[in-house]
Amino acid sequence: MTENGTKSRLKAKLRRLEFKNPILVASGTFGYAKEMSAFVDFNKLGGIIPKTITPLPRTGNDPPRTIETSSGLLNSIGLDNDGIDEFLKKHIEYLLSLGTSIIVNIAGKNIDEYCSLAEKLNQVEGIAGLELNVSCPNVSGGVDFGTNPESTAKVVSKVVNSCDLPIITKLTPNVTSVIPQAQAAADAGTDAVSLVNTFQGIVIDWKKRKPVLGGKFGGLSGPAIKPLALRIVTQVSKAVDVPIIGVGGISTIDDVMEYLVAGASAVQIGTANFYNPGVASNLVDQLEQILDEENCSHYSELVGTLQL
Amino acid sequence: MINPSQCNHDDSMPGANPFAMQEEGTVVEISTMAENTYRLRVKAPGIAGKITPGQFFMIRPSEGYDPLLGRPLALFDVYEEDGRKVGFDFGIVVVGKLTSLMANWAAGTKVELWGPLGNGFPLPECKHLMMIAGGIGQTPFLAVSREALGLCSYGNGERNLKTKPEKMTLCYGARNKKYLAGLDLFKMDGLDVEVATDDGSEGHHGFVTGLLEKSIIKGNKPDVVYCCGPEPMMKAVAKICLDENIPCLLSLETTMACGFGACFSCVTKVKEDDGGWDYRRTCVEGPVFEAEKLIL
Numbered sequence: 001m002t003e004n005g006t007k008s009r010l011k012a013k014l015r016r017l018e019f020k021n022p023i024l025v026a027s028g029t030f031g032y033a034k035e036m037s038a039f040v041d042f043n044k045l046g047g048i049i050p051k052t053i054t055p056l057p058r059t060g061n062d063p064p065r066t067i068e069t070s071s072g073l074l075n076s077i078g079l080d081n082d083g084i085d086e087f088l089k090k091h092i093e094y095l096l097s098l099g100t101s102i103i104v105n106i107a108g109k110n111i112d113e114y115c116s117l118a119e120k121l122n123q124v125e126g127i128a129g130l131e132l133n134v135s136c137p138n139v140s141g142g143v144d145f146g147t148n149p150e151s152t153a154k155v156v157s158k159v160v161n162s163c164d165l166p167i168i169t170k171l172t173p174n175v176t177s178v179i180p181q182a183q184a185a186a187d188a189g190t191d192a193v194s195l196v197n198t199f200q201g202i203v204i205d206w207k208k209r210k211p212v213l214g215g216k217f218g219g220l221s222g223p224a225i226k227p228l229a230l231r232i233v234t235q236v237s238k239a240v241d242v243p244i245i246g247v248g249g250i251s252t253i254d255d256v257m258e259y260l261v262a263g264a265s266a267v268q269i270g271t272a273n274f275y276n277p278g279v280a281s282n283l284v285d286q287l288e289q290i291l292d293e294e295n296c297s298h299y300s301e302l303v304g305t306l307q308l
Numbered sequence: 309m310i311n312p313s314q315c316n317h318d319d320s321m322p323g324a325n326p327f328a329m330q331e332e333g334t335v336v337e338i339s340t341m342a343e344n345t346y347r348l349r350v351k352a353p354g355i356a357g358k359i360t361p362g363q364f365f366m367i368r369p370s371e372g373y374d375p376l377l378g379r380p381l382a383l384f385d386v387y388e389e390d391g392r393k394v395g396f397d398f399g400i401v402v403v404g405k406l407t408s409l410m411a412n413w414a415a416g417t418k419v420e421l422w423g424p425l426g427n428g429f430p431l432p433e434c435k436h437l438m439m440i441a442g443g444i445g446q447t448p449f450l451a452v453s454r455e456a457l458g459l460c461s462y463g464n465g466e467r468n469l470k471t472k473p474e475k476m477t478l479c480y481g482a483r484n485k486k487y488l489a490g491l492d493l494f495k496m497d498g499l500d501v502e503v504a505t506d507d508g509s510e511g512h513h514g515f516v517t518g519l520l521e522k523s524i525i526k527g528n529k530p531d532v533v534y535c536c537g538p539e540p541m542m543k544a545v546a547k548i549c550l551d552e553n554i555p556c557l558l559s560l561e562t563t564m565a566c567g568f569g570a571c572f573s574c575v576t577k578v579k580e581d582d583g584g585w586d587y588r589r590t591c592v593e594g595p596v597f598e599a600e601k602l603i604l
Contacts, residue, residue, distance in 0.1 A: 028571075028572075029570060029571070030570055031323060031568075031569050031570035031571075031572075032323065034323040034324045034569075035323045035324070035325070035566075035568050035569035035570045035592070036568070036570060037324050037325075037326075038324070038325045038326065038327070038328035038329060038568070039328070039329070039330050039422065039568075051572070059586065059587055060572065060575065060587055063562065063563065063573070063574075063575055063576075063587075064563050064573070065563075065572065065573045065575065066563060066565045066571065066573040067563070068375065068376055068377050068565075070374050071373040071374045071376055072376065073376060073377065073565060075565070075571070075573070077571070077572050077573065080572045080575070080587060222373070222376055223373040223376070224373075251373075271376075273566070273570060274377060274378075274565045274566035274570065274571055275368055275376055275377050275378055275420075275566075276330075276420065277330055277422055277566070277568065277570075278330045
């Protein structure tokens with residue numbers, strides 16, 4: 001296989017989005033990439049999604065902000081970030097120099113905030129797309145747009161119309177069914193949906209009669225949630241015609257393959273970046289090997305091949 | 309369109325860990341230091357050759373998901389084979405799932421490591437350095453002492469102390485004498501070791517802060533204090549030092565998920581120039597901070 005051939009068989013296309021391969025890293029688990037520079041070969045990654053950006057700086061929640069659970073991590077960071085202006089000043093130039101697609105993850109308290117963030121980022125040359133965080137469980141005061149199809153549709157269509165950038169909508173699993181929100185996002189013109197954000201949970205110190213996390217409730221991630229997230233990817237993939245980016249508990253190449261087979265056209269590596277910081281770029285190499293073993297000319301031949 | 313390379317780029321936000329690496333290590337040996345307290349030695353030449361006193365590394369089992377996250381641990385000492393740094397020692401107190409596992413690791417166990425991480429203690433350019441430790445917080449001070457006394461060099465050899473401190477004191481407090489870990493290792497020429505125990509079973513009867521207060525009263529006020537231990541103890545030390553105008557560095561132990569700045573878990577309140585404060589990441593901006601800059 002020539003180098004070009006190798007590259008083309010990993011190339012991912014999700015409507016207007018194009019990645020050199022389907023292995024991305026999830027927002028909130030990769031800092032602003034600089035933190036990972038000692039461990040990861042950025043150039044190998046399909047894409048990087050830095051930590052969520054809001055219009056204004058946010059202090060974030062009081063510590064403790066994370067607590068480990070059985071094979072999982074419960075977090076209530078609370079979108080600690082310096083706001084869009086500092087992001088453009090401190091991080092965007094570095095991010096865009098890394099030789100991979102940069103998807104900027106944004107969150108607002110209302111539709112206007114999402115749109116003004118999108119308009120600002122639309123002015124920056126080189127950004128590959130936006131991921132709309134309509135599903136962070138840790139932000140009080142804001143509307144959780146991702147919990148019903150009407151508000152999901154509204155925010156997605158407004159953002160799609162306010163910029164030229166491809167749009168990914170990251171949906172919450174904390175609903176009866178994710179299918180209506182995924183359908184609404186698809187109808188509103190999203191290029192892909194990220195499935196899923198964290199599952200809301202709580203860890204309790206019963207002797208103190210108190211939650212352990214400063215933010216009280218948190219979002220659960222890590223290997224513990226993989227079957228739950230995979231179930232949602234499987235169901236949405238069967239029901240809705242929209243490219244899916246699978247995320248939730250991926251740390252090995254087998255995990256990646258399970259998501260692809262379930263119907264994800266790309267994946268995001270999240271919590272695994274914390275406990276195995278070099279994992280994401282290693283998975284890209286391993287995906288190549290699997291394609292050899294499976295005799296695939298393009299990884300998409302495996303996408304959605306699950307027999308239910 | 310905005311061309312990002314023409315943005316007014318500001319690189320003031322810390323985050324890069326230029327010397328860090330991920331490395332599979334091997335447990336070499338484990339020994340009991342005190343009640344519930346163990347010293348582990350791992351072979352990991354990459355990290356061993358770079359880590360400096362007060363820096364930390366993350367460690368977890370190479371296999372499995374429970375426990376999931378790495379744990380931050382401070383460098384105790386580096387060891388050599390054939391004149392080359394090949395591994396390092398660290399101390400643990402058994403408190404949870406991973407530390408219970410670690411206490412039972414056999415020689416040969418494979419472990420995942422990443423480091424060196426964080427900003428350690430600077431070289432003590434002063435006349436009298438006092439190191440104040442509580443709990444397992446004495447571990448960073450073995451390497452600090454050896455380096456300051458010229459007995460050992462750490463890192464890539466770029467750290468050179470111009471003048472050795474004339475006096476160095478380690479004040480070490482524990483609940484009782486059963487928990488005093490590795491005291492014999494601190495027996496080196498040029499280092500005075502003073503002990504405090506809560507129950508008076510050894511040394512000064514009371515908190516370790518009593519040793520600092522005594523020293524000040526006797527006219528042996530240190531020029532610089534390095535401190536590592538439980539938060540209430542560090543808070544008390546910081547207060548005495550601020551009142552006495554003694555520069556004081558604290559090594560914080562905050563809950564971390566990643567250790568390298570990606571997760572934003574390990575935040576602590578750091579004073580801002582405008583009189584306010586901001587949550588800063590202990591792993592990349594610390595773990596060693598100037599006490600006067602913290603809101604404890």
